Amino acid sequence: MDNIKNYVQQNKERFINELIELLKIPSVSADSAYAQDVIDTANAVKISLEKAGCDLVEICETPGYPIVYGEKIIDRNLPTVLVYGHYDVQPPDPMELWTSPPFEPVIKTTDIHPEGAIFARGACDDKGQMYMHVKAFEYMIQNNCLPCNVKFMIEGEEEVGSKSLGWFVERNQEKLANDVILISDTGMISNQQPSITTGLRGLSYVEVEVTGPNRDLHSGLYGGAVANPINVLAKMIASLHDENNHITIPGFYDKVEELSAAERAEMAKAPFNLDNYKKALNIEDVYGETGYVTNERNSIRPTLDVNGIWGGYTGEGAKTVIASKAYAKISMRLVPNQDWEEITALFTKHFESIAPKAVKVKVTPHHGGQGYVTPIDSIGYQAASKAYTETFGVPAIPVRSGGSIPIVALFEKELKSKTIMMGFGLDSDAIHSPNEHFGVFNYLKGIETIPLFYKYFVELSKS
Amino acid sequence: MDNIKNYVQQNKERFINELIELLKIPSVSADSAYAQDVIDTANAVKISLEKAGCDLVEICETPGYPIVYGEKIIDRNLPTVLVYGHYDVQPPDPMELWTSPPFEPVIKTTDIHPEGAIFARGACDDKGQMYMHVKAFEYMIQNNCLPCNVKFMIEGEEEVGSKSLGWFVERNQEKLANDVILISDTGMISNQQPSITTGLRGLSYVEVEVTGPNRDLHSGLYGGAVANPINVLAKMIASLHDENNHITIPGFYDKVEELSAAERAEMAKAPFNLDNYKKALNIEDVYGETGYVTNERNSIRPTLDVNGIWGGYTGEGAKTVIASKAYAKISMRLVPNQDWEEITALFTKHFESIAPKAVKVKVTPHHGGQGYVTPIDSIGYQAASKAYTETFGVPAIPVRSGGSIPIVALFEKELKSKTIMMGFGLDSDAIHSPNEHFGVFNYLKGIETIPLFYKYFVELSKS
Numbered sequence: 001m002d003n004i005k006n007y008v009q010q011n012k013e014r015f016i017n018e019l020i021e022l023l024k025i026p027s028v029s030a031d032s033a034y035a036q037d038v039i040d041t042a043n044a045v046k047i048s049l050e051k052a053g054c055d056l057v058e059i060c061e062t063p064g065y066p067i068v069y070g071e072k073i074i075d076r077n078l079p080t081v082l083v084y085g086h087y088d089v090q091p092p093d094p095m096e097l098w099t100s101p102p103f104e105p106v107i108k109t110t111d112i113h114p115e116g117a118i119f120a121r122g123a124c125d126d127k128g129q130m131y132m133h134v135k136a137f138e139y140m141i142q143n144n145c146l147p148c149n150v151k152f153m154i155e156g157e158e159e160v161g162s163k164s165l166g167w168f169v170e171r172n173q174e175k176l177a178n179d180v181i182l183i184s185d186t187g188m189i190s191n192q193q194p195s196i197t198t199g200l201r202g203l204s205y206v207e208v209e210v211t212g213p214n215r216d217l218h219s220g221l222y223g224g225a226v227a228n229p230i231n232v233l234a235k236m237i238a239s240l241h242d243e244n245n246h247i248t249i250p251g252f253y254d255k256v257e258e259l260s261a262a263e264r265a266e267m268a269k270a271p272f273n274l275d276n277y278k279k280a281l282n283i284e285d286v287y288g289e290t291g292y293v294t295n296e297r298n299s300i301r302p303t304l305d306v307n308g309i310w311g312g313y314t315g316e317g318a319k320t321v322i323a324s325k326a327y328a329k330i331s332m333r334l335v336p337n338q339d340w341e342e343i344t345a346l347f348t349k350h351f352e353s354i355a356p357k358a359v360k361v362k363v364t365p366h367h368g369g370q371g372y373v374t375p376i377d378s379i380g381y382q383a384a385s386k387a388y389t390e391t392f393g394v395p396a397i398p399v400r401s402g403g404s405i406p407i408v409a410l411f412e413k414e415l416k417s418k419t420i421m422m423g424f425g426l427d428s429d430a431i432h433s434p435n436e437h438f439g440v441f442n443y444l445k446g447i448e449t450i451p452l453f454y455k456y457f458v459e460l461s462k463s
Numbered sequence: 464m465d466n467i468k469n470y471v472q473q474n475k476e477r478f479i480n481e482l483i484e485l486l487k488i489p490s491v492s493a494d495s496a497y498a499q500d501v502i503d504t505a506n507a508v509k510i511s512l513e514k515a516g517c518d519l520v521e522i523c524e525t526p527g528y529p530i531v532y533g534e535k536i537i538d539r540n541l542p543t544v545l546v547y548g549h550y551d552v553q554p555p556d557p558m559e560l561w562t563s564p565p566f567e568p569v570i571k572t573t574d575i576h577p578e579g580a581i582f583a584r585g586a587c588d589d590k591g592q593m594y595m596h597v598k599a600f601e602y603m604i605q606n607n608c609l610p611c612n613v614k615f616m617i618e619g620e621e622e623v624g625s626k627s628l629g630w631f632v633e634r635n636q637e638k639l640a641n642d643v644i645l646i647s648d649t650g651m652i653s654n655q656q657p658s659i660t661t662g663l664r665g666l667s668y669v670e671v672e673v674t675g676p677n678r679d680l681h682s683g684l685y686g687g688a689v690a691n692p693i694n695v696l697a698k699m700i701a702s703l704h705d706e707n708n709h710i711t712i713p714g715f716y717d718k719v720e721e722l723s724a725a726e727r728a729e730m731a732k733a734p735f736n737l738d739n740y741k742k743a744l745n746i747e748d749v750y751g752e753t754g755y756v757t758n759e760r761n762s763i764r765p766t767l768d769v770n771g772i773w774g775g776y777t778g779e780g781a782k783t784v785i786a787s788k789a790y791a792k793i794s795m796r797l798v799p800n801q802d803w804e805e806i807t808a809l810f811t812k813h814f815e816s817i818a819p820k821a822v823k824v825k826v827t828p829h830h831g832g833q834g835y836v837t838p839i840d841s842i843g844y845q846a847a848s849k850a851y852t853e854t855f856g857v858p859a860i861p862v863r864s865g866g867s868i869p870i871v872a873l874f875e876k877e878l879k880s881k882t883i884m885m886g887f888g889l890d891s892d893a894i895h896s897p898n899e900h901f902g903v904f905n906y907l908k909g910i911e912t913i914p915l916f917y918k919y920f921v922e923l924s925k926s
Contacts, residue, residue, distance in 0.1 A: 029780075030778065030779060030780030030781060030782060031778060031779050031780065032779065090782060090784075091776065091778060091780075091782055093776070093778065094679070097678070097679075159781075159782075160780050160781055161781065187684075201683060203683075203783070205781045205783070207781075212746065213744040213745070213746055214744055214745035214746075215560070215744075215893060215896050215897065215898075216557070216560075216895065216896040216897065217744075217895070217896060218866065218894055218895040218896070219766075219768045219770055219794055219796070219895075220664060220666075220761075220796055220864070220865045220866030220867050221650075221761060221864070221865050221866055221890055221894075222761060222865070223761060223766040223768045223794075223796050223865060224751050224752060224760040224761050224764055224765075224766030224768075224796065224865070225749055225750075225751050225757045225758075225760040225761035225865075226744060226746060226749055226750055226751075227746070227748075227749075227750035228768045228769060230700075230768075230769040230770075230771075230772050230791075231700065231701075231704070231768065231769050232750075233697070234696070234697040234698075234700035234701045234769065234772070235697075235700075235701040235704075237693075237694065237697035237698075237701075238694075238697045238698040238700075238701035238702070239701070241694070241698075281676040281677055281678075281680075281689060282676065282677035283675065283676055283677075283689060283690070283821055283822075284820050284821060284823075285690075285819075285820040285821045286688055286689055286690075286821065287688075287689055287690035287695075287819060287821035287822075288687050288688050288689075289687060294688045295688075297687040297688040298683075298684060298685060298686060298687050298688035301687055302687075303682075303686040303687030305682045305686045305687075305691045305693075305694065305785055306691060306693040306694050306697065306774075306775065307682055307693075307775050307776055307781070307782055307783060307784050307785070307786075308693075308774065308775035308776040308777045308778075308782070308784075308786070309693050309697070309772055309773065309774050309775060309777070309789065310772065310773045310774075310777040311769075311771065311772050311773075312769065312770050312771035312772060312792070313554065313556070313770055313771040313792060314771045314772070314773040314790075314792075315493065315494060315554060315556065315771075316493060316494050316495065317492075317493030317494065317554075317623050317829070318493060318622075318623055318624070318668045318670075318770070318792060318794070318829040318830065319493060319553060319554055319622075319770055319771070319792070319895070320666070320668070320770060320794055320867075320895060321553075321770050321771075321895050321896070322768055322770070323770075323771070326772065327777075328693075329775070329776060329777075329781060329782070331682055331686075331781070331783055333682070333683055333686050333687065356748075356750060357747050357748040358746055358747065358748045358749065358750035359746075359750075360747075366780070366781040367781065401683070401684070402683045402684050402685070402686060402687070402688075403681065403683030403684055404683050404783075427684055430678060431681055432679065432680070432681040432682075432782070432783060432784050433678050433679040433680060433681070433784070434678065434679065435678075
């Protein structure tokens with residue numbers, strides 16, 4: 001299939017420039033200050049799908065940000081691929097750590113990306129990876145080699161829990177009917193060693209508020225005599241892990257699947273160098289749950305992390321104050337079988353129970369989602385594996401990711417089809433961090449690989 | 464001494480308006496954005512001392528903000544009173560909790576202040592209490608009843624550790640020579656029960672920084688595998704207190720004086736109602752060191768409080784990130800005999816020692832000061848006691864304050880004289896908090912009481 005290689009070579013400048021235009025719009029779904037930009041991005045995605053060759057493209061209103069739906073139905077008797085992606089991005093802060101403005105994309109070379117990478121918020125997660133599908137689709141239309149029906153569902157709330165997408169999917173099962181769901185919102189091991197994500201962790205994200213006195217107090221006049229909400233919050237957070245870094249919430253581990261020694265041995269085969277890992281992060285040592293190695297701690301084990309904490313005086317200099325309130329954003333990554341709503345309830349009950357009488361505690365669930373594991377013997381997985389093998393020259397390895405795409409479990413429940421996660425990003429792409437980037441190699445390789453998935457998926461469906 | 468009563472009555476509108484003008488200048492020493500305002504305030508204080516009748520007033524340059532020095536020498540053979548105060552104020556934030564703008568003073572009545580209180584940052588701490596001395600001095604000049612020499616030393620860095628004042632005092636011992644130092648920067652029990660502060664706590668204020676990975680990380684891909692600086696900081700902070708709320712820093716209590724049962728019984732006589740205390744703060748329960756009551760916990764016992772904490776994503780909504788760094792501002796209130804520099808060193812050593820290998824820790828000392836206890840059998844204390852008794856109609860009770868005026872211990876060391884703390888504020892004045900205020904009654908009562916201190920101090924000095 002050299003056509004696609006040639007097509008990518010002939011059009012790569014345009015492919016890159018179109019993505020750069022999309023990246024210029026700051027579609028930060030977590031911050032309402034960017035609301036208009038999020039909506040503008042939805043419209044830009046709509047136009048790109050129309051240009052690429054969809055027969056029908058709609059901006060579907062929801063209780064939240066709209067979902068862009070597009071389709072190309074060539075024959076009702078042929079299989080249908082549903083492509084999912086998201087056009088919203090993470091907040092860019094801390095801004096001061098970006099070496100170039102997050103919404104002014106530039107191409108810079110790195111050790112891992114000698115041929116250049118596009119630096120911008122959303123470059124990899126997920127505008128870049130979503131747009132690979134639009135361009136791969138354009139190729140199949142332009143070259144009359146689209147072998148089946150395609151539906152696109154691109155949402156704008158993935159970074160804030162996909163609330164409206166759940167609502168939308170439940171109400172549009174027929175419209176969204178498909179044989180396989182294709183997502184590029186994960187990564188692979190390296191540009192030399194492709195991998196396919198077979199597992200995702202679930203997520204429970206909560207915000208906690210600890211209230212002590214009804215006003216900020218002078219720490220001299222009141223220090224030692226009243227509960228300091230920051231000290232109390234620190235104590236409560238600290239108590240959520242024991243000395244082995246096990247999470248102490250009663251019932252938290254009840255439904256966690258324990259992998260067999262064989263499965264763990266299989267996982268251990270994935271190439272991993274601890275020294276390089278520590279060097280890349282500039283840390284003296286890793287840190288985590290006793291009894292598990294790094295690649296298990298961030299994939300098959302549930303975790304609890306504080307994502308943000310604030311309270312009291314955080315300005316320049318010193319202020320001797322006891323704050324009235326302290327806050328934290330806490331998220332738990334869950335593994336298959338852990339129900340996120342049950343875990344959220346267990347957290348809330350436990351957190352309220354450990355609060356001393358001297359403070360009031362409020363727990364507000366933000367959002368969550370179930371974990372997911374996809375079987376590697378499915379037609380979809382086999383098609384993806386053949387596609388990677390052909391374009392990379394080496395077979396893709398199945399890996400469990402520590403990340404979460406909460407909606408995947410819901411897809412299976414509502415749409416009764418498996419999801420294949422064909423990711424082309426790298427851990428080093430700094431998604432959710434300053435200086436997020438996406439390799440030009442990875443972007444073009446994705447566009448080159450995706451049409452092969454369609455080809456093999458249709459072939460394997462026939463047999 | 465009805466003259467002073469009458470003088471206050473005749474001039475009270477002017478006294479209040481002059482203070483309001485001073486309060487309009489946002490002299491926040493902790494934030495360099497207010498630098499010009501701090502300097503403008505020094506000049507306003509200079510002018511007020513000249514108008515009140517000082518022979519000599521100088522703006523004394525220092526390594527930091529200037530010190531306003533003024534004097535009226537009537538006879539070298541008479542005693543000299545050195546008045547200390549500060550013209551800088553605490554930062555106003557959180558702004559949203561102020562019911563009127565912090566630098567637009569207004570008079571409002573409260574349950575405790577039926578005749579009205581001036582609401583503004585610095586109203587009580589310390590512009591209002593400092594200005595009482597200027598107006599009391601004006602009275603003594605206008606009525607030819609100043610019985611001794613007076614020196615004023617008003618600084619602009621009290622809220623950030625009085626660094627330059629120490630430098631200034633060490634270099635101007637002759638200029639500042641005096642027989643007693645008078646400060647109004649503390650409070651009293653109530654408008655019906657005056658009290659004189661005989662003890663102050665010392666202070667050690669530090670900022671800590673915990674660094675994990677070299678960049679913010681995706682909490683799904685890295686969660687559970689690397690040390691989260693916020694979780695680690697919470698654990699470290701929590702470990703600074705044991706289950707009895709004793710501070711766990713080795714050596715922290717070595718020099719703490721244990722009061723005798725008799726002394727504690729004496730302290731317990733001060734009127735205090737725990738239910739009212741809890742009601743005023745809207746807390747279900749107090750919280751503190753086992754084995755001590757509230758009035759001991761915030762006065763004769765050392766404490767450790769986090770004054771501010773921040774790290775990770777603190778904006779609207781959710782961000783699944785592991786922050787690269789987490790920070791906290793931590794202050795320790797110390798009791799007499801604890802050396803603040805020694806405590807700062809003990810804290811630093813301990814905090815660094817408890818950090819896991821997976822993070823880097825940096826401790827930056829902000830400032831500090833020694834505690835202080837003044838003898839109640841001194842001429843100065845006796846003069847103050849007589850003055851309060853005369854204007855309030857009831858004897859003033861000696862009390863230990865939990866607050867710190869780090870410079871007081873240095874005064875004794877460098878100037879060899881005792882400090883008398885004639886405070887007229889109330890705990891409910893919300894100093895260091897939103898809606899700081901100072902009762903009109905308290906302000907005028909202070910102006911009325913101070914000249915009596917001069918009268919009795921000179922009388923007792925003769926005998």
